[in-house]
Amino acid sequence: MDGRVYYEPLVDGVERLPTELQMFHGAPLIMRAAHWHAQVEINFIVRGWAHYKMSGHEATFSQGDLALFWGGQPHWLDEGSEDLVYAGGHLPLVHFFRLRLPSDVQAKLMKGATLVTHATDASDPINFARWNAYARSGDSIKASLAVDELLLRIERIRFSPYSLLPELRAVEDNGGLDHHTSPIVVRICEYIAENFREEIDSIDIAVAADIHPKYAMTVFKKSTGMTLNDYVNLMRLSYAQAMLMRDDASVLTIAMDSGFGSLSAFNKSFRKVAGTSPSDFRRDVRGRPVAAITARDLAHRAAL
Incomplete structure (x- = not known):
């Protein structure tokens, strides 16, 4: 054992507050396994570096990087520098749909891409600290301002250089990602992201994932903590x-x-x-x- 304290995801790896804005600012714990939450995650690296394993790719964010990814696919903060401090939040879908991002970028994020930009400045550490304080203040006006200012900051990414991952390299299997069920959940999430505004049901979703409907429902519930109907x-x-x-x-x-x-x-x-x-x-x-x-x-x- 290395003596570090680790973050233990819930038994099924799922965060259970999909409609709640959660802001954070501090030194994160390294995770023992992947987790999943039905929100978009924003990470700003205040100091140090963080390494994530996603479904199908991996990414390292360094000091000053601002990243955005869909938490609805398994992801795992498996390593970071000793001085790592990050800020950001879990953004409910209602706010994600408010974002004025290029349509192709929004679609790619919902299907598992990671957006990262190095084009940040000295105001970002100050702003993320304030947004975290406002969101936790208990003052509804301050919380509302935190949301609106955060959305505007994300929207400004389109005017600066940014990248969309994945890169073409495999993720090593260290036991944290279930490589049997995870690809199935990814295919299910991709299909729902593309078609939720249409008339779809569990059979349509299962056909798209090339599995039996009962298995689709079982795997999705086990992996995400939500039923297919709840998620749609x-x-x-x-x-x-x-x-x-x-x-x-x-x-x-x-x-x-x-x-x-x-x-x-x-x-x-x-x-x-x-x-x-x-x-x-x-x-x-x-x-x-x-x-x-x-x-x-x-x-x-x-x-x-």
């Missing part, structure tokens, strides 16, 4: 919330565009998650800080 529904509702926050389209149009087959199904699902109707959500979210409404942890409803 989370994608659709997050997309709908983002549309309600930024667009003036009718609720019916948003329901159809988000993948719901009817307005009644949309209203029922939305109310179950948000505790209010889509119309009331739109009115409230435009009248008070965004984070006060969308950062609630609603995951317990599905016993994730």
Whole structure:
């Protein structure tokens, strides 16, 4: 043993707060295994370096690097410098869908790519520290400002040089990634990311992953802690919330565009998650800080 304290992911490797914004700033613990969370992860390396194993590629982020990747695929912080300090957050899908990124970049992120830029400056360490403090302050206005400023910072990446990984090199198997089930989960996530706004079910997903529907449901639940239906529904509702926050389209149009087959199904699902109707959500979210409404942890409803 090397004497280090390690981060132990949950038994199934899943973070269970998909609708909650989580900010962090400090020295991370090296993970013993991969984990998974239904949010986009932002990493800014304040000091030192960090090495990640993703599904299908690996990446090393050094001081000053800003990275963005979809946490919905297994990833593993397996090594880092002794002086490593990083900042960032787990960004709920509703905020990810608000981002004005190039469409191809957003699609590639949802399918497992990692975006990294070295074009950062002296203001980034200060800003990430402030956003972390604001998000944890308990003040809904400060939390809302943290979200909005973070989104603007991410959107500015498009105006500077950036890279999209993976690189063409294999990931060594040290026992942290399940190389039998992980590729299946990756294929499932890719298919859902591309098609959640269409009428799809577990059979369609299983066919796309080239496995039996029951096996698809079992593997996905075991690997992610979510059922296929819960995951598809989370994608659709997050997309709908983002549309309600930024667009003036009718609720019916948003329901159809988000993948719901009817307005009644949309209203029922939305109310179950948000505790209010889509119309009331739109009115409230435009009248008070965004984070006060969308950062609630609603995951317990599905016993994730």
